[in-house]
Amino acid sequence: MPENGKKTQKTGKPKRKKTLKVSNQIPPKRRREIKKALDAHEPARPEWDRLAGAKQHRFFGKRIKPGTIRQVELPLLDVKLGDSWPTPVTIIHGIRPGPTITITGGVHGDEMVGQVATSLLSQNVFTDPGRPLDPEMMAGTIRLAPVLNPPGLTRQRRYFPDGRDLNREFPGSETGSTTGRVANRVLKELITGSDYLLDLHTAARGRDNLPQVRADLAHPPSNRIARAFGIEVILDSKGPKGSMRRSAVDFGIGSLTYEGGGANLADHEAVQIAIHGILNVLRSLHVIPGNPSRPKFRLLASGSTWVRADEGGLLDLFVSRGSFVQEGEVIGRIVDPQRPSDSADIIAPARGIFICTANNPIVTPGTPVGHLLPVTRGINLIRKGLDKKTNKLIVSGSKGEPIWREDFEVEEIMIEGEWSGGGVDAEWQRDWPTASEKEHVEASEEEDAD
Numbered sequence: 282m283p284e285n286g287k288k289t290q291k292t293g294k295p296k297r298k299k300t301l302k303v304s305n306q307i308p309p310k311r312r313r314e315i316k317k318a319l320d321a322h323e324p325a326r327p328e329w330d331r332l333a334g335a336k337q338h339r340f341f342g343k344r345i346k347p348g349t350i351r352q353v354e355l356p357l358l359d360v361k362l363g364d365s366w367p368t369p370v371t372i373i374h375g376i377r378p379g380p381t382i383t384i385t386g387g388v389h390g391d392e393m394v395g396q397v398a399t400s401l402l403s404q405n406v407f408t409d410p411g412r413p414l415d416p417e418m419m420a421g422t423i424r425l426a427p428v429l430n431p432p433g434l435t436r437q438r439r440y441f442p443d444g445r446d447l448n449r450e451f452p453g454s455e456t457g458s459t460t461g462r463v464a465n466r467v468l469k470e471l472i473t474g475s476d477y478l479l480d481l482h483t484a485a486r487g488r489d490n491l492p493q494v495r496a497d498l499a500h501p502p503s504n505r506i507a508r509a510f511g512i513e514v515i516l517d518s519k520g521p522k523g524s525m526r527r528s529a530v531d532f533g534i535g536s537l538t539y540e541g542g543g544a545n546l547a548d549h550e551a552v553q554i555a556i557h558g559i560l561n562v563l564r565s566l567h568v569i570p571g572n573p574s575r576p577k578f579r580l581l582a583s584g585s586t587w588v589r590a591d592e593g594g595l596l597d598l599f600v601s602r603g604s605f606v607q608e609g610e611v612i613g614r615i616v617d618p619q620r621p622s623d624s625a626d627i628i629a630p631a632r633g634i635f636i637c638t639a640n641n642p643i644v645t646p647g648t649p650v651g652h653l654l655p656v657t658r659g660i661n662l663i664r665k666g667l668d669k670k671t672n673k674l675i676v677s678g679s680k681g682e683p684i685w686r687e688d689f690e691v692e693e694i695m696i697e698g699e700w701s702g703g704g705v706d707a708e709w710q711r712d713w714p715t716a717s718e719k720e721h722v723e724a725s726e727e728e729d730a731d
């Protein structure tokens with residue numbers, strides 16, 4: 282991996298200390314790209330005429346009347362025989378016209394946070410009269426699809442039964458692989474016709490994500506909703522090839538991926554922050570009444586650094602998602618049960634915030650143990666956002682926040698550089714599929730794990 286232009290000094294001795302990749306310049310090309318895109322952007326259509334009556338919303342051959350809610354079963358496969366994997370889509374169709382926002386969970390079957398959050402949003406506690414998603418109060422339409430990988434949910438697997446990752450198969454095709462057909466159908470029936478897409482994920486098995494948003498900040502509608510989410514950490518990335526988010530952006534749909542927590546867990550805090558962010562986006566798009574809340578600061582990140590184990594054994598990690606660490610701080614220790622008297626410390630290579638940490642204790646040399654956003658500015662602001670006892674970032678939506686903050690009051694801290702390894706999650710070991718699933722994995726192995 283080229284070290285961002287830095288040359289390693291040759292000393293003649295074998296290299297012990299790994300060159301640290303801390304990039305301090307947002308690629309100027311990218312910076313210009315984002316600015317140019319935002320400056321040039323004119324909304325694709327005028328703001329909706331809020332006084333006009335809404336039309337019926339059509340979804341999969343069904344008509345939904347303004348001011349009503351309907352659940353439609355969308356079969357993910359077009360078959361006469363065998364399992365069509367029907368998945369529920371709840372449509373909340375507002376009384377007045379507005380944008381269509383699609384919210385998806387469970388693209389990876391073992392990621393529970395999005396499936397729980399999206400399911401909760403379709404329940405009475407949110408949709409009853411006077412509640413936040415009361416269709417009688419809404420301008421626009423919300424489509425909630427909590428389970429985009431029904432067999433994966435049942436089997437608690439990331440992949441579809443053919444071993445493929447739905448989030449690498451978009452746009453798919455009607456005649457392609459099983460998962461490719463599902464992707465194609467999801468794209469045609471659910472994503473097309475949306476103005477915005479919010480796709481909810483967690484880290485894969487063995488690690489834990491700080492609640493964060495990922496979006497292509499050079500795509501104005503995506504940039505808009507990423508900021509509107511009201512969260513501290515926004516990672517600027519286009520998303521892996523074949524991902525639903527990237528495909529939706531290709532169709533001009535403003536898209537973001539929310540990441541929070543880890544696989545197999547209904548992480549309550551990550552669910553709460555997801556809902557908080559979704560309601561912020563809906564308020565910001567004027568779909569539901571009220572003012573969106575904003576974070577104290579935003580970390581707009583386009584660079585990161587990996588912390589790896591240099592020894593093998595059992596990892597005792599002292600940090601977790603959101604931990605703010607100083608350069609040189611001991612963040613964990615590796616012990617070898619076969620040689621109990623020995624241990625090796627893991628040192629933070631830079632000051633920063635962990636946006637993801639390992640929770641699988643088994644490591645070999647080179648195993649990533651954490652994904653660090655190195656922070657060189659805005660330190661005092663960040664300190665104010667930390668939990669004093671744990672030194673961890675308090676994410677908006679997880680604790681009491683002020684009711685209102687103006688956009689100009691939000692400090693933006695740029696974390697510059699490039700994603701090491703080519704993608705946000707590129708370096709993580711992924712959960713390994715079963716033997717029958719292995720065959721198709723290689724193609725998606727090296728990409729970011731959105």
Ligand SMILES: [Zn+2]
Nearest residue numbers: 389482483731
């Ligand atoms: Zn995922």
